[in-house]
Amino acid sequence: RVRPLSTRPVAADTEEVPQLVPGLAVIAHTVWGAAGPSLHDPRNRLGDALGRRRDLAVVVASGRITAVVPAAEAAGLAVDRVVDLGDVTLMPGFVDAHVHLSATGLADQGADLREVRSPAELLDRVRAVAARDPAAAGAGLIWGDGYDETRFPSPELPSPAELAEASGGRPVYLSRVDGHQGLATLDVLGDAGALEASGCDRDGSGVPTGVTRGQANHLARRFALDGLPAGTLRSAQDAALWQAARRGVTCVHEMAGPDISGRRDFELLLDRAEALPIEVVGYWGDLDLDYVA
Secondary structure, eight states: OOOOOOSSOOOTTOOOOOOSSSSEEEEEEEEEOOSSOBTTBTTOTTBOTTSEEEEEEEEEETTEEEEEEEGGGGGGSOOSEEEEOOSOEEOOOEEEEEEOHHHHHHHHHSEEOTTOOSHHHHHHHHHHHHHHOGGGTTOSOEEEEEEOGGGSSSOOOOOHHHHHHHTTTOOEEEEETTSSEEEEOHHHHHHHTOTTSTTEEEOTTSOEEEEEEHHHHHHHHHHHHHTSOHHHHHHHHHHHHHHHHHTTEEEEEEEEOTTTTOHHHHHHHHTTGGGSSSEEEEEEOSSOHHHHO
C-alpha cells in the first residue's frame, strides 16, 4: 500500500515509515489509466485511445509508480517481489471526498436500519441489538443508522417509550439516513441537553416525539457518540475503511466537526493515521483555529 500522508506535524528528524513491500511489480492483463501518452509511455506504444494498456507490469517503489513496462520485461526488473494478478483490470484507486467513518461502520455494528420499511421493523432491529447482550440491559447505548421514514407506508416513527421498551431500558440514538435527523429515547435527549434546544420535535400536546433536528440533533448525536467506548469507535472506523478498500477506494476525506462527530471521534482516527489501511485526509468543520492549527 502507499503510506498515508500524516495529518499531524512531523519532526525533521522523524524517519519515514518503510513500505510494506519495497520494489513491488504488479502484472495485470489490463491497466486502465489516462488516455494517450503517459509519463512512462510517451509514444503510447502500450495502449489505446481509451487509456487501456494490455499485459503490463507496474512498478511501485517508495510509494510511487516508477515504471510501466510490458509484462514480458518484469523478470528483468530490479524489484523485491513480482505479483501476477492474472486476467484483471488494474486502475487508479478511487477517492471518496466525503465520509463519516464512525457512522458508516456503526451502521453495520449497531442497528442497521437501511432496509427498514415500517416502525415495527425499526423496533425489531433495536430489539435484535439489545438481545445480543442481555446482560447489558439498562446500560450501554444502542446506536442505529440509516432509517428513512419517507419509505414507510405512512411516515410515522416510534415514540420514545416504544424505543425504550424495545431496547430493554438501554438508551437509544438512531440516525436518519442523511445524518441530519435523529430519533432518541428521552434519557438521551435529557442528558444531552437536547430537550430545550431548537429542533426538538414535540406533538400537539407539547410532548417530545423523540425526533431531533438542527441543534437538538447535534447535541443528541454528539452525546451518543461520546457515550460509546473508544474501542467501539475504532472498530467502526476500521470496518468502514476496509469496506472502502474492498471497493477500490484508496483515499477518504473524513468530514468531521463539533456537531457531526466531535473531537474525541476525530482524534481517535487521526492518532492512528499511519497504521490505517488507506489514506485518510481529515477536515474539521469549525472556526476554532487554535484546534486545527
